[in-house]
Amino acid sequence: MFYISTFYAFIPALVSRIFGFRVFRRGKSEQEFALTFDDGPDPVYTPQLLDLLKRFDAKATFFVVGINAEKHPELLKRMHDEGHLIGIHNYVHKSNWLMRPVTVRRQIAQTEAIIRRVTGKGTAFYRPPWGIVNFFDISKMNGRRIVLWSSMFGDWKARLGAKQLAERMLKKLRGGEVMLLHDCGTTLGADEEAPQNMLIALEKLLMVAQERQLRSVRVDTLFCQPVHVSATGEITGTGWFKSVLVFGWLLYERIFHTLFRLRPVSKEDTIFYYRRRTYHGPNVNMENGRWLKKGDPIVELHFDNKMLFHLGSSAKSIVHLAIQLIRMVKQQLPDLAHQLGHDSGMKGVKALYAVSMINRGPEKLGFQIQELPKGLFKKASTLYLKLLFSIIHPSGPEKLSEKKEVMVPKLIVMPIDTLFDRFHQGGSYQTDPTPDSTNQPDVAHMLHSEVHEEVSSIQTTVRASQLADTGSKQLT
Structure with a gap:
């Protein structure tokens, strides 16, 4: 709600009052x-x-x-x-x-x-x-x-x-x-x-x-200019609008990261920030008899919105954006595991936790996708993430209009031991005994093959969705 109220009200008011924008x-x-x-x-x-x-x-x-x-x-x-x-x-x-x-x-x-x-x-x-x-x-x-x-x-x-x-x-x-x-x-x-x-x-x-x-x-x-009400026209110059809005928004986000002590996963080109928090939502079944319950310590992940904006600006489609995100997250999960494994302040955390609208594909990384429970949090998250997507993607509003049924925020959870099992290379911080290195596949080859599998999976899903909607239109 802090994010939403600021993005909805504070930043536009600041930009309009100080810069006279629009x-x-x-x-x-x-x-x-x-x-x-x-x-x-x-x-x-x-x-x-x-x-x-x-x-x-x-x-x-x-x-x-x-x-x-x-x-x-x-x-x-x-x-x-x-x-x-x-x-x-x-x-x-x-x-x-x-x-x-x-x-x-x-x-x-x-x-x-x-x-x-x-x-x-x-x-x-x-x-x-x-x-x-x-x-x-x-x-x-x-x-x-x-x-x-x-x-x-x-x-x-x-x-x-x-x-x-x-x-x-x-x-x-x-x-x-x-x-x-x-x-x-x-x-x-x-x-x-x-x-x-x-x-x-x-x-x-x-x-x-x-x-x-x-x-x-x-x-x-x-x-000194004629101004007319248009029945269908919109204000031009969205490039300037987006530039000013993004500048104010990212400036505020830096303040937010400082106030709430969010840490970057990587010193350069980080895809997300994280912080330790106490879970306050409904119980979540993380499978294999593990549950995330109210009061459990968690690591909350936040996408770096500056990086999202740069990725979205170059993305040709929602699929392209999702693929780039999966690759970057896959590359930085080992860094996250290393930091959590060596940070005494993170001991005892039970799971990684995030809410995202781009939620197709992370299952291959060990995340579980859960529906958000109905209520104020889901409504607030939906509003904020739609505003976010309309900024990070050049044709965000149009995509949101076209893909209402799939652009829905969902809960993404990964048990902390799954993170260490898959991505931690630090020996004593492994939750399970370290397997014989001679039996381990090459990490780079594994990541490369999984990315290709995930790309295939996402493209197949989107093709099926589009064919069902249009009967003939193919994914480009």
Whole structure:
């Protein structure tokens, strides 16, 4: 859950706020700035605000909450008729971090339907509540433009007072600025009477702006680019998106590895990291009378996502990616066995443990594949691993869509004595007596032949699956 919440929410928010990635925060004009108002329309304050803007011939952008717009369509129509831009602020004022992607899309669609019904036009502009974006907000917006801000003043609190608010606003009065204000005080954390102070301060701001020959314009005017809502189109430039997202994600992962003291199996080009943990899941039958039970010490394996990304970028297919992974894991399991065998802190561990969506083939290495029990952990693991796969493979989203039935996370377990029996060469750390070396097959030859067997096994499985699905399509 720590991984998922960070990948879903923290990293996208960080990337959008710090780098301005896929969001509009500031214009480049020297004489124009943008006033934006969130949370309305409000039956008390929005009419006063519209009167004030009309008096100074100022244009603004209103990010409306759908449920409020639905209650006051006459205010929505007036905004449109008087030349202001209307954007979306969700149907209810709820953080996107607390909603599933499908729920966010539904909130946006509901609000746009209200705007279109009242004004006859849709909108391409969106501001998430509190400016908090999630992974899907900045990856798939179907042509919409996310608008944040360059200056915020705390105008939702009445105790700030009109005078202090005006001082704060005047300090930020310059060309290109996108100012965040509120024409409604009924949302969580706001004071109901706070917009009255905002109106007083705004009047002062507009007077000074007039003296300085600065003009308040709509966001789309400041943005200086035509933006249209596409029925089927998606935002272009996914290469930049993936590059920035992967950079932030891998940076976070390094922090995660440090915090939780994960160790690399190999100093160079490691395929996974590991740590000792206590098992908390349901009992797992590891065969031959061995069980993994709650409270047992285990070695938890984590794939190195930087390596996964590089492998996925060069992989021609899911099969190709799986084959590369099997080869690398096979090569590094002896290193893992050696480290565990010589690490006193790892004594007593009962099994290797991992959860992976690429789980075809590791049986040849001594792993056992188990279904994850239904529940929150399975749902969370599925979400995280799908997000991961959509990043590590160039056509990840398409593959996930095509292979829903096979791209399912599963539990991968190996008894620790199986690891030592198969891969440890350290004599005294063997769990069984060391066999006569003259009877041992050449290790390199054994690994080579097993890889070929595994490749054959995976290709046969995929061919059978594809033939069953299409009747004719062959694996390339």
